[in-house]
Each structure stands twice: as C-alpha cells, then as structure tokens.
Amino acid sequence: MRYLDEDSVRSIARGAAVLGSGGGGDPYVAMLQAIYAIQKNGPVALVSVDELTDVNRVVSLAGIGASTIGSELIPAASQDVDCFQEAVNQIGENPQAIMAVETGGGNSLIPIACAAKLHLPVVDADSMGRAFPETTMTTFNVFNYRPTPMVLADGFKNVTTIKPTNHSNGEKLARKIAVAMGGRALIAMNMYKGKQIKKAAVRGTISTAERIGNLLSSQSWLQNPLDELVNILSAKELFVGKVQNVRRDTQNAVTQGDATLIGLEGYAGKTFNLKFQNESLIGLKDHLPVITTPDIITCLNLDDNLPYTVNDLHYGNRIRVIGIPAPKIWRRTRGIELVGPKINGYSFEYQPFERLVGEI
Structure with a gap:
C-alpha cells in the first residue's frame, strides 16, 4: 500500500490520457476535483489487488455518456458520493475499496476523488485496461460474471438503480438513463468481491498511468x-x-x-x-x-x-x-x-x- 497525493493525481491524469485511446472523459476537470478532495481530506491509499481478501467488497465508479457533453456538464461536488452511497444500499454492506471501471481520461480519477471523501482505498486495477465505449466491455464479462446492480446519479440528486439480467441489458438501460440525465452521468457498477477482482481485473493500471504521467514532463519524453x-x-x-x-x-x-x-x-x-x-x-x-x-x-x-x-x-x-x-x-x-x-x-x-x- 502507498498513498496518492496531489502530484500523483496530476501524473495519473496525464498518463491515463495516453492509455485511454482518446477516451475516458475530460481528464482536466476530474483532476481538479480529485486534487481538491485530497487537499480537503488527505491522501488516498492505493492498494494492490493482492492486498484484497477474497471477501472484500469493491465498488467501481466511472462517468457514462457522451465525452463531448462531459466536457461541459461538470459533475456536482456530491454526485460521486450520492452514487456510491446508493450502491452501498443496494449491496447491503460497506465496501472496503473503490476501483476504476476503466483507464482513461477522467474515469481514472473519479474513483480517487470519491475515495478521498469517504476515506477508502483505491484498487490499483480496473476492468478494461484502457477505455471502451460500453459498460459491457469489461473483463468481468469475459469471465461471464453476472452483472451486479448499476446505480446512476446526476448532478441534481437524481439517483436510479437498475438490476439487469445480463450485461447487454445493463448497457442499454444505463445508456438511456444517461441520456435522460442530460447525456452524462456517474455510474457505480462491478460491485464484486476480492475473489472475482483477483481473477478478472487488469492489474496495475493506476501505477502504470502514474509512471507514464511522470515521464510526460521529463526531457527524454520531450525529445523522443x-x-x-x-x-x-x-x-x-x-x-x-x-x-x-x-x-x-x-x-x-x-x-x-x-x-x-x-x-x-x-x-x-x-x-x-x-x-x-x-x-x-x-x-x-x-x-x-x-x-x-x-x-x-x-x-x-x-x-x-x-x-x-x-x-x-x-x-x-x-x-x-x-x-x-x-x-x-x-x-x-x-x-x-x-x-x-x-x-x-x-x-x-x-x-x-x-x-x-x-x-x-
């Protein structure tokens, strides 16, 4: 375990933009929100997948919707916590950690901001290893894990929960809700336990993004x-x-x-x-x-x-x-x-x- 501070967040924002295949949402706004959350609440613990026990519950967070809209529809200060708390209500237990759904842009940083506010660790992993357009495109789906509840929240305290029968239905329903919420919302999903995380997650993605971000300002990066x-x-x-x-x-x-x-x-x-x-x-x-x-x-x-x-x-x-x-x-x-x-x-x-x- 180690801790992510403001400089870590800046590096992750830059590195995630390299790994996200051009997507994952606006990294700048999410970076500012994560930095502010750390300034107010202290550094965030980053834990490896191996540090999770098999029964530790993890909730994943991300933005969902059009990336162009996300650049203008800035998340509200409590939107991530509203989304997370409803996820807690749905699973009936307190999660031990938060994880990113994908690596890319702002979606690598949304979990860090929420974790700072709730004093929870972030898992050094995600379910894509890059950014993809749909919620079906996760490694948990590769392993045929049944979808968990999906919670969507907008910036006006509207929170909706769906319990899809399969990943495809979850994507269709979540996408329509995101449209109704203005084209962009936050989503809590992939509420799996450590045993499933260890088998399916793409490991070390936060650390890799940070490492690349650290290089972005180096002389060797600028030259080649x-x-x-x-x-x-x-x-x-x-x-x-x-x-x-x-x-x-x-x-x-x-x-x-x-x-x-x-x-x-x-x-x-x-x-x-x-x-x-x-x-x-x-x-x-x-x-x-x-x-x-x-x-x-x-x-x-x-x-x-x-x-x-x-x-x-x-x-x-x-x-x-x-x-x-x-x-x-x-x-x-x-x-x-x-x-x-x-x-x-x-x-x-x-x-x-x-x-x-x-x-x-």
Missing part, C-alpha cells in the same frame, strides 16, 4: 516519447500528420465521428483516418486498417508530445499517432467478441496491429 512508450508499453508509431477534417456527432450519449490527417515528415503524400466512438477504435492508413480495437490508439501533440483526447482533435492539429497493444485478455477469442471491430459496427477482422503494420 516513442522510445519511452516502446520500453514501457511496446508501442509503435503509426503516422505523423496534420488534422485536415474532423466530423463529430452525439447519438445515444456517445460521441461518434472520425478525423482525417494528411501526412507530414516521412508520411508526406499519405492519409490517415481515425474513427472514434467516445474512444479511438479504428486507424486506416491510405484506407487500409493498421490498427483496430481492442488495441490502443494514442494521439500525441507533435510540438510537445502531450496526449490528445478525441474531443481535443481540431483542424490544424499536428499529431503523432501511436499504437499500443491491448491487455492480453482482450486479444483472445472471448475478448475480441466483446470489444473487437465487429461488435462496434466495423467490418474488419481483428489482427494485432504489429502484424497489420508489417503488412502495409
């Missing part, structure tokens, strides 16, 4: 971020270009669209198309896929090498596109069924991006 990402995450450069066009639309509390880049440096004369649904899911170079979900697509500002979310992409941005291998659980057959290109509406077959890059 790819070297650092290769060492830590086996990353590869996919493209360098300038954003020529961005198309965004919000449907059913999901920000959907694509961005087209024209090549710079060694990619002059080539194009890259990035397709996203809250998160970047597909990358096409000259109309051919070079990376698909579940692998992680990270866009770095070419001038300072800081990460962009999909909401940050605008005409004229100069970007280095990086590919990062997804956690191994997602590259297996069951994982691809849940989070691969086809379940997200694309016709491509999943192949590890290292193989696709080699074929271009």
Whole structure:
C-alpha cells in the first residue's frame, strides 16, 4: 500500500490520457476535483489487488455518456458520493475499496476523488485496461460474471438503480438513463468481491498511468516519447500528420465521428483516418486498417508530445499517432467478441496491429 497525493493525481491524469485511446472523459476537470478532495481530506491509499481478501467488497465508479457533453456538464461536488452511497444500499454492506471501471481520461480519477471523501482505498486495477465505449466491455464479462446492480446519479440528486439480467441489458438501460440525465452521468457498477477482482481485473493500471504521467514532463519524453512508450508499453508509431477534417456527432450519449490527417515528415503524400466512438477504435492508413480495437490508439501533440483526447482533435492539429497493444485478455477469442471491430459496427477482422503494420 502507498498513498496518492496531489502530484500523483496530476501524473495519473496525464498518463491515463495516453492509455485511454482518446477516451475516458475530460481528464482536466476530474483532476481538479480529485486534487481538491485530497487537499480537503488527505491522501488516498492505493492498494494492490493482492492486498484484497477474497471477501472484500469493491465498488467501481466511472462517468457514462457522451465525452463531448462531459466536457461541459461538470459533475456536482456530491454526485460521486450520492452514487456510491446508493450502491452501498443496494449491496447491503460497506465496501472496503473503490476501483476504476476503466483507464482513461477522467474515469481514472473519479474513483480517487470519491475515495478521498469517504476515506477508502483505491484498487490499483480496473476492468478494461484502457477505455471502451460500453459498460459491457469489461473483463468481468469475459469471465461471464453476472452483472451486479448499476446505480446512476446526476448532478441534481437524481439517483436510479437498475438490476439487469445480463450485461447487454445493463448497457442499454444505463445508456438511456444517461441520456435522460442530460447525456452524462456517474455510474457505480462491478460491485464484486476480492475473489472475482483477483481473477478478472487488469492489474496495475493506476501505477502504470502514474509512471507514464511522470515521464510526460521529463526531457527524454520531450525529445523522443516513442522510445519511452516502446520500453514501457511496446508501442509503435503509426503516422505523423496534420488534422485536415474532423466530423463529430452525439447519438445515444456517445460521441461518434472520425478525423482525417494528411501526412507530414516521412508520411508526406499519405492519409490517415481515425474513427472514434467516445474512444479511438479504428486507424486506416491510405484506407487500409493498421490498427483496430481492442488495441490502443494514442494521439500525441507533435510540438510537445502531450496526449490528445478525441474531443481535443481540431483542424490544424499536428499529431503523432501511436499504437499500443491491448491487455492480453482482450486479444483472445472471448475478448475480441466483446470489444473487437465487429461488435462496434466495423467490418474488419481483428489482427494485432504489429502484424497489420508489417503488412502495409
């Protein structure tokens, strides 16, 4: 066990933006809220999965809804606690820890803010290992664990609980509630015990985000971020270009669209198309896929090498596109069924991006 302070939160915010495939919500607002919660209540204990007992209860927290709306609809000060407390009511016991649903943007920080207010530890893990568009896309679903109650809360003290019969129904119902709550809400879910967490969770994601965040201000990162990402995450450069066009639309509390880049440096004369649904899911170079979900697509500002979310992409941005291998659980057959290109509406077959890059 160790403790997360204000500097830890800043690093996690930066690093989670690298790992989140462009999604996970606005990291800046969530970072400010987590820092304020720590200033007021003290540092937050970070515990490893192995420190949980098999019977310790853990509740996961995240934002749900369109990422563009989340940048404007700022969570209320008590919204996370309102959501958590109703989860406690539903399970009928006091949880021993809080965990992130996903790694990415603000959703890595929401649990930290809530944990500070409630003086609970945060688990160094999550159920995705990156950010994904739907609540069905968790490692708990990979292991066919039955869904737990899902609690949604808005910033006006409205709290709703659903008890879905399966993960797909949970996503459909939660998404409609998020729309009714203004397009963005907080959700408590994955209320599993330590035994299930140990088997299914993606471990060490908070620590990895913090480590990457610490590197973002280092001289070695500023000079050559790819070297650092290769060492830590086996990353590869996919493209360098300038954003020529961005198309965004919000449907059913999901920000959907694509961005087209024209090549710079060694990619002059080539194009890259990035397709996203809250998160970047597909990358096409000259109309051919070079990376698909579940692998992680990270866009770095070419001038300072800081990460962009999909909401940050605008005409004229100069970007280095990086590919990062997804956690191994997602590259297996069951994982691809849940989070691969086809379940997200694309016709491509999943192949590890290292193989696709080699074929271009």
